Amino acid sequence: MKKLNIGLVGYGFMARAHSNAYLSVGQFFELKYQPVLKAVAARDPAKVKQFAHKWGYESHYADWKQLVEDPAIDVVDIASPNDTHAEIAIAAAQAGKMILCEKPLARNLPEAKQMVEAVERAGVANMVWYNYRRVPAVTFAKQLIDEGRLGQIFHYRAKFLQDWTISKDLPQGGQALWRLDAAVAGSGVTGDLLAHCIDTALWLNGPIQKVTAMTETFIKERTHQQTGKVSPVKIDDASAFLARFQNGSLATFEATRYARGHKALYTFEINGENGSLFWDLHDLHRLQFFDYRDAGNLRGWRSIHVTDADHPYMKHWWVPGLQIGYEHTFVHQVADFLNGLAAGKIPGPSFSDALATERVVDAVLKSAQSEVWQNCDV
Amino acid sequence: MKKLNIGLVGYGFMARAHSNAYLSVGQFFELKYQPVLKAVAARDPAKVKQFAHKWGYESHYADWKQLVEDPAIDVVDIASPNDTHAEIAIAAAQAGKMILCEKPLARNLPEAKQMVEAVERAGVANMVWYNYRRVPAVTFAKQLIDEGRLGQIFHYRAKFLQDWTISKDLPQGGQALWRLDAAVAGSGVTGDLLAHCIDTALWLNGPIQKVTAMTETFIKERTHQQTGKVSPVKIDDASAFLARFQNGSLATFEATRYARGHKALYTFEINGENGSLFWDLHDLHRLQFFDYRDAGNLRGWRSIHVTDADHPYMKHWWVPGLQIGYEHTFVHQVADFLNGLAAGKIPGPSFSDALATERVVDAVLKSAQSEVWQNCDV
Amino acid sequence: MKKLNIGLVGYGFMARAHSNAYLSVGQFFELKYQPVLKAVAARDPAKVKQFAHKWGYESHYADWKQLVEDPAIDVVDIASPNDTHAEIAIAAAQAGKMILCEKPLARNLPEAKQMVEAVERAGVANMVWYNYRRVPAVTFAKQLIDEGRLGQIFHYRAKFLQDWTISKDLPQGGQALWRLDAAVAGSGVTGDLLAHCIDTALWLNGPIQKVTAMTETFIKERTHQQTGKVSPVKIDDASAFLARFQNGSLATFEATRYARGHKALYTFEINGENGSLFWDLHDLHRLQFFDYRDAGNLRGWRSIHVTDADHPYMKHWWVPGLQIGYEHTFVHQVADFLNGLAAGKIPGPSFSDALATERVVDAVLKSAQSEVWQNCDV
Amino acid sequence: MKKLNIGLVGYGFMARAHSNAYLSVGQFFELKYQPVLKAVAARDPAKVKQFAHKWGYESHYADWKQLVEDPAIDVVDIASPNDTHAEIAIAAAQAGKMILCEKPLARNLPEAKQMVEAVERAGVANMVWYNYRRVPAVTFAKQLIDEGRLGQIFHYRAKFLQDWTISKDLPQGGQALWRLDAAVAGSGVTGDLLAHCIDTALWLNGPIQKVTAMTETFIKERTHQQTGKVSPVKIDDASAFLARFQNGSLATFEATRYARGHKALYTFEINGENGSLFWDLHDLHRLQFFDYRDAGNLRGWRSIHVTDADHPYMKHWWVPGLQIGYEHTFVHQVADFLNGLAAGKIPGPSFSDALATERVVDAVLKSAQSEVWQNCDV
16 A cells, blocks of 8 residues: 655644544545655644644644645645635645645635646646535435436525624634634635535536625624734625526525524535435435425435445445444545545546636625626636 | 204314314315204303304204204214213114214223114214324325335334323313313323324224233322312323234334423334334324335435325315315314215224224223233234 | 405415305404305306305305495405406405405506505505415514514525426416416516515515515426417516615525425525524424523524414414414414404505515516616615 | 553454544543554454454454453453353453443343453453443433433333344344344344443433333244354344333333334433433434423424534534534543543443343343243342
């Protein structure tokens, strides 16, 4: 088994999820590559040392540039805040490293374009951690659509509802809360949450032609953690848009951090001529399926407990009826990446796929500002 | 259209449900008979007058015997407490009246046997108001079983959970609370709630061979409303039993009025070789169906919204998606009774069917006392 | 008890629902007025006669004008297709009749304005059958909002999904299918389904300021039943819009007849600072409630089975746990109308309330055509 | 951090789950002990070598006795079939090893008693892998009960439904199918599935006094994999019992492998005077809670998504809304064991706790055979 040396940037929530995936994947999947936790880089020397120790990274750097320059590193995994993605990715591409980048790809469209140019020019393997594609129930939805079970698609609807920023007392900036700081995050829920919805939608239902959008910032000012000053909040707290897909279907999308009672309710539904699908992150191991070809009086939404050996990824885990959780999506992505590497064909979502998502994000933000429909075409 | 003169005994909850059924049925079903609210009888002259006025009964009696003797009455409908069923039914049979009797048929097995003998000797049409057979989803379950969709049956489980008598302050006896007085009710939840579960089970799954049971009275003493004295409570607050059906399947049954959080949660589930069914009174318009013959990776419990025109009874009501409620089951029973009368074949459940339920009720109560398995055979 | 003579126009689905309400209300509610089924009018003499007989109307007319001129009639109830509403209502107002009109009030905004002018000039009692306000769970939602339990509202989302017109073989026009004929219906799902969603939303969440919308007609041509010719379909099969409410909340609305698997899935959700509510017509007897003031680790969406005596309207029906159905909403509306009449204060929704809904419908249709945000202000 | 050397016996499903727990626990919990995968033992030399390699065990044995005798081993973890538990555990106790044993503790009560005697005589730390106690939602249920939120308990009901042995073609014996061979498994679903239900019940609701039970073997003969002969099946395919707890509550228990449509549906519900709880393994991250102390008209079952930092174990994982899965229960058990070791107090379930479960299992099997109530007292 070949070793593949991973160099991780970041030590936050996502850095943990990725590290766990590298550590676990070999016990559950048959692979030709073995990921090695070679090095981790992050700004705070004490914290990065502690993280390296906890997860078993062989070494650690306080500057990501050292990691990128380290010849031992095969893959640079970017799990740091959004404002660092472009610079690190471009440097890593220039250094000839493979790159796995957290989503969203970048803070904005221009950054995203530069990143795609960089990896394409360098010809390096690249992938973006839109992990929800690899929830078994979501992958299964893709399979059912590709088999033509839904027929002509009429409707797509997705939402991602949270409620964790309703308090006026939350600062903007700082650990976890950098998502409220537009300078770091790029945008609010549009880039953070809708980007997930858009990635899945483009994958399942093809390109989006145009959108009309609306955004809102409910809490207009928050203390900035770095400056200590009360400053205008520049991210969007809520964002919704209508869309038309190239396949003729209509869509509604919505994300917010002000939907009391929902922690991370990402749901999507697709209605086709012959069937419909519904999925919900809060019970991620289930797929709801309506099949119009069932006998008329027996039609009903089926709640499929996606835990059988013939469901995507599930033969690698336990036995039917025993559900997996959130972090398994990252394990699946690593498995697919390593298998793709062995097969010479890296699976999506690539940087280029993520750029398509950025185009929609950009159109949404522009439409919300201009109050005019925006095209998402290149 | 022929007139059919109804004589109702009682003015409580069930008297309202029956009266509503007689009034509504003609607008929703095509019938050869038109029920006429001819007379109502009950002990309290003022209240029975008021009830007659409210529901449009042409006349009223303070003594049910007058009603039974009234030659204008075609059908005697017994909606009074359990301790009156046997005497009224036997008198009505002797008077040659058709009889519709509320459930349970009687307070105990000997009474029930006498009632069956009376109607059979008199040769009068008879039926018992086990109304849940005529919830469209339950009737549909029967249809699916009769079509052989489940194959060999392995398991049956039913429960009827309520929580309305947990307070120690409730008296026994009096309006609505006669259900806590063993002299009036016969038994507690076994005759009141389990009787429903048993009726459905015998209908759907055939005869029960034997049972082992357990009952409990949580509140040992309550003030008796008539005497004003604190007296021992002699009804069962909770009752559960295991059963073996003649078809080889195993069953669990349970009823209680001490299941906090459940108002009237009557549920049943049947597991067969090829499929399973589940139903729940709290959402009575849905039937859950699992079909093993679906493709393996697409199997899941289907939630069938039983509101289509090709579902039992539903073409008579509104349009797909618009649910009906509790009282419609009584309308369906009246419609079936009237259609059966026109066709010369009265549908079940007959007094004789209800006697089979009483045999199981009796076996359950005996087993709970003796702590020995009891046979339910004749 | 005073008699109130009802004159009904129409004999379709809604005419049945209204007639049933007039017949049932007196048995379940204590009222000062007794509705009398005085006359019914509709074009087809044979059918109107049959309808009158079935429901017990004392007389029938083949021309609604005769009914409006009949001095015995107190209330004109308009249950005929949309293209007749304005003419009948204006004539009835001029004749000094009280008016109950099916929704939507009219085919378009100009008609609706004339109707409001007519009833206001005549000073006659008026009400529109937006019946879903009187589902107990929906009325209860209104009560909870008015009690301030949700706090500041951030989000409103509603959808009404059906799937009954997906087949290309359905004609436009004719019994039931007049909803596909723009000349009769005015619009498609916007006026038919979204109008319900908008009425509820305005009631629960106040005025809408502006909208951006999108509509689609998936099947472009259908045979017209009257002409027999294949003609362009001019109604909207699907409609969605984003909205901003005056209270600062954001909303998404969607309706379609192309959502495979949904028969009449009208749902709404409201997210406030302190709580959220969700309701679903497919299980109309339940209200989902999230209360942020519950202890932190015990927070969860509560599924309230709205069947207790202290829930709106429910003390008039059965006992806790026994659900009611669709048609009860009409009974409630009649009860409220009659009680309002006795009290000298007719409850909403009035023609004027329904006009506010028409303004939003109009703005949605205009925005869909112009692709520009539209204001809904007067 | 002190090292703790693990010696695992077995390489099947449970051996994987345990190994994963040892590998993962250190990354998610702060611990004073670090488990080291020192050795694994199992009969097949090739397979045990492969397993050791996959999971990173330092060494491997083809005979568990060598592992037990290995002085480097601190903890013997028994993950082999039931017929090996007693012999290994007794030898390990005599060798002074700590012992973690898969459930059920033994094939029968006499074996279980000997095992408890052995560990108590040796004074070695011991624990049994009844992992479902450590599903966060289940641990949370225990916490709510211990806080007195339910008040006096009236009812307990549990079931564990599967459908994987319905086919007549399955052999008895062999990999995974040793559960059908009574000589290896001891019993069928009573020891395999009901044992889980009983362990949880005793933990949440205290001791069981007595039971009446019923078992069935639906497929009477199956080919035995070792002999190749069609032989009588001696395990129970289905088992159900009624029970009385010492606290006065009544219970129903049921397990089967013939409930079509259920993969691993372990559910329990507890009804108390002031509240009720419900949990379901198929959606293990949710706890349903009904609180009678909520305002009357607002009462409803709350669906608590047990993923917040203030829910048991969850602060160690991801963020609110992101669910964990089955294998995390083993990680939790290892964390608790290691923390208990550091604190000098090993948490349950101990061998002694598991013996209490065996007493109930034994009473159930005896009652099913004798058709007589059986006491479960010591």
